[in-house]
Amino acid sequence: MTDMARLDELFFTRTGMDRPRVERIVGEALTGMEDGELFLEWTQSESIALDDGRIKSASFDTSQGFGLRALSGEAAGYAHSSEISENAIARAGQTVRAVKTGQGGVLSAGPGRTNQSLYRDANPLALTAFETKTKLLAEIDAYARSRDPRVRQVTASLSGIWQAIEIMRADGSRSGDIRPLVRLQISLVVGEGERREMGSSGAGGRVDYTRYLDPGQWRHQVDEALRQALVNLDSVPAPAGEMPVVLGPGWPGVMLHEAVGHGLEGDFNRKKTSAFAGLIGERVAAAGVTVVDDGTMADRRGSLTIDDEGTPTSRTVLIEDGILKGYMQDRLNARLMGMRATGNGRRQSHAHAPMPRMTNTYMMAGHHDPKEIIASVKRGLYAVNFGGGQVDITSGKFVFSASEAYLIENGVVGAPVKGATLIGNGPDALTKITMIGNDLALDDGIGTCGKDGQGVPVGVGQPTLRMDGLTVGGTEA
Secondary structure (H helix, E strand, O other), X not given: OOHHHHHHHHHHXXXXXXXXXXXXXXXXXXXXXXXXXXXXXXXXXXXXXXXXXXXXXEEEEEEEXXXXXXXXXXXXXXXXXXXXXXXXXXXXXXXXXXXXXXXXXXXXXXXXXXXXXXXXXOOHHHHOOHHHHHHHHHHHHHHHXXXXXXXXXXXXXXXXXXXXXXXXXXXXXXXXXXXXXXXXXXXXXXXXXXEEEEEEEEEEEOOOXXXXXXXXXXXXXXXXXXXXXXXXXXXEEOOOEEEEEEEOOOOOHHHHHHHXXXXXXXXXXXXXXXXXXXXXXXXXXXXXXXXXXXXXXXXOOOOOOEOOOOOEOOEEEEEEOOEEXXXXXXXXXXXXXXXXXXXXXXXXXXXXXOEEOOOEEEEXXXXXXXHHHHHOOOEEEEEEEEEEEEEOOOOOEEEEEEEEEEEEEOOXXXXXXXXXXXXXXXXXXXXXXXXXXXXXXXXXXXXXXXXXXXXXXXEEEEOXXXXXXXXXXXXXX
16 A cells, blocks of 8 residues: 555545545635645554563553644644544634735745655554564563673663654645654663662664664664663763863764754744854854755654655755855745755644754764874863753853763873763854764664754764863862
8 A cells, every 4th residue: 555545544534534625624724825734643652661670661552633734924823633524624724814914925835746755654563563572672681681790770662653644735735654763772770889870772763673673783782781881880070171072973963963953943043043043154163064964864763755844855964164054944934034945844743833853963074083083182071972961042052961971181092981061152162173083973863852842853973073172061079
């Protein structure tokens, strides 16, 4: 069954709605508007968690609903419901028309089309039996405990989502997507004497569970979580002060995502609340810094065949060799700014209106060997993994905690440190990049981005970087 045939089954055959009548309802609701769409969604999700050898929780949920949006100028009317019916959509249509101004708008052209699919549409929840999933979690627990007698606690979880969406516009055009998403997460607590430390690792993507049933895959994640925990067990208090910082490849790109990426989203720049507003064509980063948002990468956690407005995703160059080239755009902000929609209009669910969001955001590789970068630092910090962080979009100021970091002394990686935080300003930090490694890596597929109360899956990445003059907050007396 093709995607569109399956969507017809979910949203029309199953609900008893008549497509031509729904098209008329949407057309009438959006008459005189400049843009808008009906977003239909049907989702299945599950989560299974094991803690210390026992299944701690297991959940399965099926949800459905629609969101109807009308746009007039920059005013937006949005109504949503978990009831998918012609009457409910008609009531929503009456509500969203409240944003219509006195003068009629010109309907914007719909998004382009794509015949490319970036992932299989098979339902990962149905392909693997529940017993197989619980057995996998039990094997993870047993393997982790066999690796080191200092393992005190093992927590492992599997989660999956299968989401079907259809987007209908005022002219009757429609687009759809069927999206799988799975994730494996492992956390370990190790102990020695009275001291306890934790390490975690995970992986996921727009695939089914088969990849993570492979022992080579899940054992790697266990070994990585154990490695982190044992490193932290030997850590010493982190130093404080201004110093060079070397960021490792892959997941440390979450700092780029938070400190820089959000500031390059269209809504913040249209409203001039971003530190990057009005700077297209100007130098905003050191030479060699190229930042890309790419939603077209097959099977990646942040990838989408089409965004939640129906626009095909794209590879958008945001910064090229230090020069600001553009922003990530949804249809509303692109129209108001006279720019092209880049396929970054995303929403958490039918109950949320779309807004500009990142997909997979990363910095391109440079030409330096990572060993050369570390050897160039007389005294500094090597940050390999990050925990949480906070960013102020308007000023660009950020604070990030390093969950795994090491001292660098005389060009050599030394003792692991605990309690290190990186403090700085995103736009300013971009200018302090002095060396870029040739080892670009993407994260393993665990990122979730929050904005205005909405969470969406994303990817991050970067090569090894040297940044000079960052402030490190530490715990060393």
